[in-house]
Amino acid sequence: MTVKDILAAIQSPDSTSEDFAALPLPESYRAITVHKDETEMFSGLATRDKDPRKSIHLDDVPVPELGPGEALVAVMASSVNYNSVWTSIFEPMSTFGFLERYGKVSELTRRHDLPYHVIGSDLAGVVLRTGPGVNAWRPGDEVVAHCLSVELESSDGHNDTMLDPEQRIWGFETNFGGLAEIALVKSNQLMPKPGHLSWEEAAAPGLVNSTAYRQLVSRNGAQMKQGDNVLIWGASGGLGSYATQFALAGGATPICVVSSEQKAEICRRMGAELIIDRSAEDYRFWSDEHTQNPREWKRLGKRIRELTGGEDVDIVFEHPGRETFGASVYVTRKGGTIVTCASTSGYDHQYDNRYLWMSLKRIIGSHFANYREAWEANRLIAKGRIHPTLSKVYSLEDTGQAAYDVHRNMHQGKVGVLCLAPEEGLGVRDEEMRARHVDAINRFRNI
Incomplete structure (x- = not known):
């Protein structure tokens, strides 16, 4: 039995759940990995000079044991997120420390503590097997x-699962x-694949769409409302492109910060009108490595008010971190909210606390999403209210290049990876709905 037999079953219109359940599992599958014995390979190099193409491998690995409450999924497509970049350059630390700690939780979790790490935090595919205690999903489910x-x-985790002490990000x-060609997930990670999307389109939103939903919309985040002004850093990127869509769909006004006219045009295609090209306007929030420049904060605040008709922003959608955080705190309106989910430019944030406490502003930390939030975010994709921002698709063999492009910010929106899918465009089940939204689905393509 090989993965080619699995692919044939997926592509056959006559395959039933019983057919998938009867398929023997292969002994191994191809997967993108990093290796534990290479964690020091980039020592002494600046972050920018660390090259994922050198650390990412395509290996044949054994199919893991299936445990209670788990599912094995044949992966048709996946995508690259920034956490995959961090993993590949071993920053801010090696992920093998995570795997070692997880391996100590139970006898079952010891499977995860290996000398290789199969990475990736998105997938679209087909359920192959479910473990004991799984009732909601069956083999053959897309x-x-x-x-x-x-x-x-x-x-602690039963009010908001993100607060579970054993909360982790899969992959x-x-x-x-x-x-990879096969992935192991918990059954409560699974959601229905939107029928009007191809495999690679359906795989693209997962992590970033759910993260943006919690950060902006959820009661656990900024609780965005109609009429809010929302400053979105990196508004055409993998995360910001979903934040821009949520703002527009929710009746808020996004102020999109981008780094080029090309990226500004992408925001316009999404329907945004207020755009700041930080490169063209030459914002320099740091005078040197150690000193911020408050005059640039004020210049940004003035520019925002020019665009909004005199209003400051109610919410700042933060994820660059060190480079922008001081400016974000400053430009937020009195009583407003800075909500942060990442620090892609550095984790050591500095800001002038007078502008926070004296203006009663709030900083909210937001990390991914709980199952309900992820389900609601996926439901909006399935209803055609929010659309994938897929710009380019790579083969599994070229994942290193995909991660390099994301690391060097050479991409737009999200970049996808074909795993078992032999070509793009497969997996669409609802052609009528797709036809109604095809322009929005493709607006990040061919840029």
Whole structure:
């Protein structure tokens, strides 16, 4: 039995759940990995000079044991997120520390502590097997997966699963991720694949769409409302492109910060009108490595008010971190909210606290999403309210190049990876709905 037999079953219109359940599993599958014995390979290099193409491998690895509450999924397509870049350059630390700690939780989790790490936190594919205790999903179900892995043995996680002490990001802090031909997930990571999307389109939104939903829309985030002005850093990127769509769909006004006219045009295609090209306007928030420039904060605030008719922003959608955080705190309106989910330019944030406490502003930390939030975000994709921002698709063999492009910010929106899918455009089940939204689905393509 090989993965080619699995692919043939997926492509056959006559395959039933019983057919998938009867398929023997292969002994191994191809997967994108990083290796534990190479974690020091970039020592002494600046972050920008660390090359994922050198650390990412395409290996044949054994199919992992299936445990209670878990599912094995044949992965048709996946995508590259920034956490895959961090994993590949071993920053801010090696992910093998995560795998070692997870391996100590139970006898079952010891499977994850290996000398290789199968990475990737998105997938679209087909359920092959479910473990004991799984009732909601069957072999043959077409699914996407969100990346929250929880144990839920503590009461802390039962109001918001993101607060579970054993909360982890699948494919980053666990093994057997989605950049592979087969992936191991917990059944409560699974959601229905939107029928009007191809495999690669359906795989693209998962992590970033759910993250943006919690950050902006959820009561656990900024609770965005109609009429809010929302400053979105990197508004055409993998995360910001979904934040821009949520703002527009929710009746808010996005102020999109981008780094080129090309990226500004992408925001216009999404329907945004207020755009700041930070490169063209030459914002320099740091005078040197150690000193911020408050005059640039004020210049940004003035520019925002010019665009909004005199209003400051109610919400800042933060993820660059060190480079922009001081400016973000400054430009937020009195009583407003800065919500942050990442620090792609550095984790050591500095800001002038007078502008926070004296103006009663709030900083909210937001990390991925719980199952309900991820489900709601996926539901909006399935209804055609929010659309994939897929710009380019790579083969599994070229994942290193895909990660390099994301690392060097050479991409727009999201970049996808074909895993088992032999070509793009497969997996569409609802052609009528697709026809109604095809322009929006493709607006990041061919840029």
